[in-house]
Amino acid sequence: MSETRLSSAELPEPSLDEDDRMKPEFVSAVLGHVDDGDTEAARALVEPLHPADIADLFELTPVERRRALAAAISDLLDADVFAEMNEHVREGLIDALDPAQVAEIAAELDTDDAVAIIEDMEEEDQRAVLRALDPDDRAAIEEALSFPEESAGRLMQRDLIAVPEHWTIGNVLDYLRSNEDLTTDFWEIFVVDAQHKPIGTCKLSWILRTPVEIAVADVMAREQTLIPVDMDQEEVALRFQKYALISAAVIDPLGRLVGMITVDDVVHIIQEEAGEDILKLSGAGDGDINEPVLESYKARVRWLIANLGTALVASSIIAIFEGTIAQMVALATLMPIVAGVGGNAGTQTMAVTVRALATNQLTQSNTWRTISREIRIALLNGSTVAVVIGVGVAAVFANPALGMVIAAAMMTNIIIAGLAGVLVPLALDRRDIDPAVSSSVFVTMTTDSMGFLAFLGLATASGITG
Incomplete structure (x- = not known):
């Protein structure tokens, strides 16, 4: 059974202030234990934190002390923490890991998050990490890396639920219950034809409320927003905003379903693109305080x-x-x-x-x-x-x-x-x-x-x- 982490709102004082920001004295306490070699005390303070808060802790830690902190709480540095981490901070820590460790982290992440970690590595290090992955994960990440940067292909997730149009609701439910390898994070099911081209979507709420003998084709929504695999991520974000999407199918040049993008990925893109344009107007580059x-x-x-x-x-x-x-x-x-x-x-x-x-x-x-x-x-x-x-x-x-x-x-x-x-x-x-x-x-x-x-x-x- 996985370990339960406290949310930011449940964290004990004095870790976060009233604005949900990590207090300087908490950061100093953790780093003080690390400097003293008391890793158990440092780990005890960090363990209750949410992965996003652990990522914040590293961003607030001076560059020269991050590796020591990582070594002290290495067992808490799971894939979720790396996924939440600022890219410049993450790159510095990834450089300190061997390819097998990076591969282990990447294997636990969704494809889009794994690509975000691997894409900025040196080509030789990329190959070493890819060799350490199992064949299925390696094939998915290599395919993602073949798409242009900041495109839908880099952003999309490969794990989705797709069913044929001739199935009934009962068939769908049996499929979801019997297949343990299916993704557990999805909001809708994509309906495809014989060529694996998306022809509609079916929300989970519809499936749960529809009699099992009804055909999927009779309840699905045929109108849907399809995202070309080479579409720029900024245009993807605009489509999600315009059409109030929760998820959307990504298609290849032949119109076949190859992945999906979800709103949680797009929220980061909206924030990133908005800040990027403001910083470009001022000529300030990335404008990231963690940038070298x-x-x-x-x-x-x-x-x-x-x-x-x-x-x-x-x-x-x-x-x-x-x-x-x-x-x-x-x-x-x-x-x-x-x-x-x-x-x-x-x-x-x-x-x-x-x-x-x-x-x-x-x-x-x-x-x-x-x-x-x-x-x-x-x-x-x-x-x-x-x-x-x-x-x-x-x-x-x-x-x-x-x-x-x-x-x-x-x-x-x-x-x-x-x-x-x-x-x-x-x-x-x-x-x-x-x-x-x-x-x-x-x-x-x-x-x-x-x-x-x-x-x-x-x-x-x-x-x-x-």
Whole structure:
């Protein structure tokens, strides 16, 4: 009989705080016992934890002390803990295990979780782990690894229940009761034809409430959402959201049933993709606090270099109007305001557009309506901010003409920012370039450059510096 673990809510104090987060003093106590060589005391503290909380414990432990902790509580490090663990933390611990141990862990996991552990290993280590698996598990994982990264094929589970359409409910119940090798985690049964192509689904509740002599074909739902095996995981998540799915069949290019994806897998993808897009907009890479320093550096520095290049474009515009600025120092004080507010306006529009593209809300059929909407918003925002800044500058500098110039420049830049915020992500998306990665660089360059050009150009043309 398997060991019963306490849930997070049942854990004794002082392990978790009121927000269900592990307390620092608990982490210190566990690590203190490990440092003292008292593994029994450390194990006694960790044993009641849920696998997800044990994974959190490792994430809260300094990198250099994780292996010692793993050695102290090795018998508690089961497959469920590795499945819940942050990928960077997991990779570090997996590297310390021999292939046989990794194979033992992988064999206990669903295929998708096993693939997540093995896919990031070195090729030589992958082969060693695969050789240590039994043939059935090895074949399933090798097939999953043959699919593109972040695709439905990597995400799907192979263990499912499929029955022929000519069976009765009684046949299904007998099959479920007599076959001990079937998966125990499922919400619906897939109905297939002679070519093993899915033709419908039958919920467990329907099977339990239907007389045994009724044919499966008479109660099944023929309408279902099928997931191609090569579909990107983000699109899979969108389908689950749109159609409120609990599980869905995955099909190969010939339309045959090869696996299923369940909502618990998709919840992780939704969270992962949402956070990924936000971090891409900032150029922060994975943004994981457990990511190695060198990897974070490489991900961030390239965008800082790119921003340095675009900043030179804006500075060259300032250089053109050096004479105008020299005649009226107030322009140097005010021009960052025009560029800064325009940049914020562009970022707002860009964030909305990138999200709409990611969630399939923005398509070719409503592109022009979206552009028109953003222009109207930009006009309203520009008018409001222009009046406020114009009146303020006129009063502070006792120069109504300067107030009118900065108001006009602000209005112009906010409208340009609104257009850039929607057009740049759209243009990148049409060229199959991820708009979340590249948009911010181009939008910032546009708002800075056009802000300086509009303000200094209008100031020069109006003659207020003369």
